[in-house]
Amino acid sequence: MLSKGLSEEDLFSFLSSQKKEDIDHRYILSSMCTLPHPVAVKAHCMFMETNLGDPGLFPGTAALERLLIERFGTLLHHKEAGGYATSGGTESNIQALRLAKAIKPVTYPNVVLPESAHFSFKKACDLLSLEMRTVPTGPDHRMLANAAAEVIDKNTICLVGIAGTTEYGMIDPIEALAKIAYQHDIFLHIDAAFGGMVIPFLEKPIPFDFALPGVTTIAVDPHKMGMSTIPAGVLLTREPDMLDTLNIDTPYLTVKKEFTLAGTRTGAPVAGALAVLDYLGTDGMRAVVTGCMKNTQRLIAGMATLGIAPAATPDVNVATFACKSAPPPWKVSWTRNGDLRIVCMPHVHRDTIETFLKEFGEMHA
Numbered sequence: 112m113l114s115k116g117l118s119e120e121d122l123f124s125f126l127s128s129q130k131k132e133d134i135d136h137r138y139i140l141s142s143m144c145t146l147p148h149p150v151a152v153k154a155h156c157m158f159m160e161t162n163l164g165d166p167g168l169f170p171g172t173a174a175l176e177r178l179l180i181e182r183f184g185t186l187l188h189h190k191e192a193g194g195y196a197t198s199g200g201t202e203s204n205i206q207a208l209r210l211a212k213a214i215k216p217v218t219y220p221n222v223v224l225p226e227s228a229h230f231s232f233k234k235a236c237d238l239l240s241l242e243m244r245t246v247p248t249g250p251d252h253r254m255l256a257n258a259a260a261e262v263i264d265k266n267t268i269c270l271v272g273i274a275g276t277t278e279y280g281m282i283d284p285i286e287a288l289a290k291i292a293y294q295h296d297i298f299l300h301i302d303a304a305f306g307g308m309v310i311p312f313l314e315k316p317i318p319f320d321f322a323l324p325g326v327t328t329i330a331v332d333p334h335k336m337g338m339s340t341i342p343a344g345v346l347l348t349r350e351p352d353m354l355d356t357l358n359i360d361t362p363y364l365t366v367k368k369e370f371t372l373a374g375t376r377t378g379a380p381v382a383g384a385l386a387v388l389d390y391l392g393t394d395g396m397r398a399v400v401t402g403c404m405k406n407t408q409r410l411i412a413g414m415a416t417l418g419i420a421p422a423a424t425p426d427v428n429v430a431t432f433a434c435k436s437a438p439p440p441w442k443v444s445w446t447r448n449g450d451l452r453i454v455c456m457p458h459v460h461r462d463t464i465e466t467f468l469k470e471f472g473e474m475h476a
């Protein structure tokens with residue numbers, strides 16, 4: 112630490128200079144996060160000092176968290192769902208597997224999941240000492256449900272399906288997975304961290320949520336397509352009190368038990384996430400998703416006219432291409448298979464897509 116503090120002017124001049132080093136969102140085509148909606152920023156700033164880790168001190172904020180869970184439960188066809196606000200998909204996935212393990216205590220527990228699963232499952236399996244049974248995806252990049260059924264055994268504590276994969280934007284055959292889970296009486300976790308705020312607003316929504324009887328838990332991230340401030344995730348459970356299985360004693364807090372992973376946790380992004388939902392409503396969210404999907408289709412069509420084939424026909428707003436380079440300063444990303452990947456988030460406007468296509472065409476001319 113400095114022995115003598117900086118003047119406010121010097122301090123903020125330093126912070127501004129650091130912020131200038133960050134990439135301008137105009138060029139970020141690789142991220143599943145986006146610029147937060149202005150109402151999320153306003154709500155976030157109102158709740159900066161709140162701590163949901165000690166909810167008895169912040170009953171108003173704790174009520175917002177319950178409302179957020181209710182809003183998502185209703186959106187995902189189960190108003191009575193339980194759950195809580197996490198820091199994002201990673202924490203939701205860790206907690207879902209922690210819950211599955213607590214519910215089915217076996218000596219050598221395994222988890223069956225697609226090869227397309229997000230790397231957060233590797234972290235979860237490491238932390239919880241779970242064997243990861245990876246199931247291949249088919250040519251359409253969706254998990255092969257039959258292959259999943261084959262590797263399930265008496266030590267399987269959880270089956271995982273992805274609704275909106277990180278790399279190719281695909282929805283696994285959740286209906287088939289739900290049937291398998293239901294037949295085998297296995298915990299089914301759906302990672303809809305990205306797709307959970309897209310699929311319900313598609314022209315033809317694809318079943319992936321609590322409407323399917325086999326689905327046990329769902330992860331959705333408001334800080335992705337929900338345009339909340341970071342960090343905002345949600346873990347939902349079919350049984351309202353299911354997470355109590357994870358309760359540990361917290362003697363010196365205003366509540367005596369806690370099932371969350373974090374202790375201290377900010378209420379600010381919870382207020383931010385709820386603000387966006389209530390400000391936009393389903394009509395507003397549908398308009399946002401429709402725009403992102405149109406931009407995705409325009410990008411795919413535009414690349415085709417430049418002779419670049421799509422690597423997949425995505426269910427959500429993630430476009431991938433059999434292509435090895437993109438012009439600077441655009442920030443694109445690459446899948447494990449080496450395909451160019453662009454996520455058409457709300458900050459990626461139509462004119463951004465057109466400019467990218469023009470510069471891409473010039474580079475590859």
Ligand code: PLP
Pocket residue numbers: 143198199200201202204229231273275276277302303304305332344
């Ligand atoms: N699950 C999916 C499908 C994701 O795409 C991501 C991140 O992109 C995660 C989980 C992890 O989310 P987070 O980075 O918010 O922890």
